[in-house]
Amino acid sequence: MIARYASQIQFGIRTLMLLAIWMLFSNIAFSQFFLNHELLKLGLLGLPLAALFCLIVTSKFSRLSLFLCDTLICILGLFFYVNNHLADGLLLLIDFGAANLLALTHLVDEPHCQWIIYGVINGSGIVFLFNISYHHYFSLVSLMYITLLIFANIFFSFPAFMKKNNQSSLWAILVVILIICFSLSISFTRILGISIILAFYLFFELRAHAQNEDKHQNISLFCQLLFALITFA
Numbered sequence: 418m419i420a421r422y423a424s425q426i427q428f429g430i431r432t433l434m435l436l437a438i439w440m441l442f443s444n445i446a447f448s449q450f451f452l453n454h455e456l457l458k459l460g461l462l463g464l465p466l467a468a469l470f471c472l473i474v475t476s477k478f479s480r481l482s483l484f485l486c487d488t489l490i491c492i493l494g495l496f497f498y499v500n501n502h503l504a505d506g507l508l509l510l511i512d513f514g515a516a517n518l519l520a521l522t523h524l525v526d527e528p529h530c531q532w533i534i535y536g537v538i539n540g541s542g543i544v545f546l547f548n549i550s551y552h553h554y555f556s557l558v559s560l561m562y563i564t565l566l567i568f569a570n571i572f573f574s575f576p577a578f579m580k581k582n583n584q585s586s587l588w589a590i591l592v593v594i595l596i597i598c599f600s601l602s603i604s605f606t607r608i609l610g611i612s613i614i615l616a617f618y619l620f621f622e623l624r625a626h627a628q629n630e631d632k633h634q635n636i637s638l639f640c641q642l643l644f645a646l647i648t649f650a
Contacts, residue, residue, distance in 0.1 A: 427631050428471060434638045435467040436460070439540040441645035442566040443547035444559070455550040458497060463543050465489035466513070470539050473520050474577035476630060483520055497546075505549050509542030532578035536571030558601070565597045565648075573618065573641040576633045584619065591615050603648060610647040614640055 440450055440460070450456045469486040472478045490513060498506055515538045518524060525531055541563050548559045572590045594615065598608050618640045 424631060427635060428468075428475075431471050431634060431638050432464065432468045434642050435471060435540070436463045438638075438642055438645045439463060439467070439544050439566075440547070441642075441649045442540065442562050443544050443551075444562055444649055445547060445551050449551065453551060456547060458493075459543065459546055459550060462490065462493040462497060465493065466543060469513075469516055469520075470535075471634075473516060473535060474574060474634060478520075483517075487517065506542070506546060508545050512538040512540075512542035528578045532574065533571065535574055535578065536567050539570045539574070540566055561597060561601055565594065565601070568594050568597065569641055569644060572615070573637045573644075576637065587619055591619065598648070607647055611644060614644050614647065 440447060440463075445456070450460045465486045469483070469490065472483055472486065494506070494509070494513075515534060519531060519534060525534060544563055544566060545555065545559075548555055552559075568590055572587060572594060575587060595608065595612065598611060603611075618637070
């Protein structure tokens with residue numbers, strides 16, 4: 418019973434961490450998510466959405482939990498779509514549909530495909546909406562931030578989908594992440610901090626071969642949160 422409660426608490430913390438990562442990658446001041454009415458609504462929508470993406474990388478999850486997440490996303494999403502153009506939320510709808518496709522079907526059963534799809538859909542739609550709702554436009558820099566988010570998702574979600582340690586792929590993704598950081602004119606000090614986080618994750622977490630799924634997910638999300646904090650805070 419205690420282990421079950423501990424696992425549920427860890428899941429809740431991971432959900433909050435994932436939502437915080439999305440907020441940071443939008444490059445909007447954190448206080449605005451509590452002061453701006455539209456961002457506040459999207460933040461509330463992001464909670465069940467983050468829980469859905471945390472469920473996807475859990476090997477054993479209840480269909481009831483997935484149903485509750487989907488129901489909350491649909492209800493909160495309706496409040497958003499009533500007052501906004503459907504086209505603005507199209508990317509979020511694609512993310513939501515693809516997430517359920519990964520969770521409920523075996524249509525995509527190749528681990529590499531699952532890994533890449535998860536990286537692309539994890540937060541890209543909601544971060545896009547954060548920017549559109551706050552700035553009322555979408556810039557090339559914002560697109561670069563979402564691109565960085567996608568590659569960070571792929572890098573840090575590796576253990577959830579890939580059973581064999583393929584560090585050549587991770588090295589390639591690491592290099593791409595650093596190239597994007599340089600192209601965004603992030604300071605050398607921040608890039609150095611980012612490099613340390615990526616190296617720590619690559620050499621320590623993936624070589625640990627931990628069998629505890631919660632531990633893998635906790636370390637992955639914690640490192641990604643540190644990555645986002647160093648990049649945007």
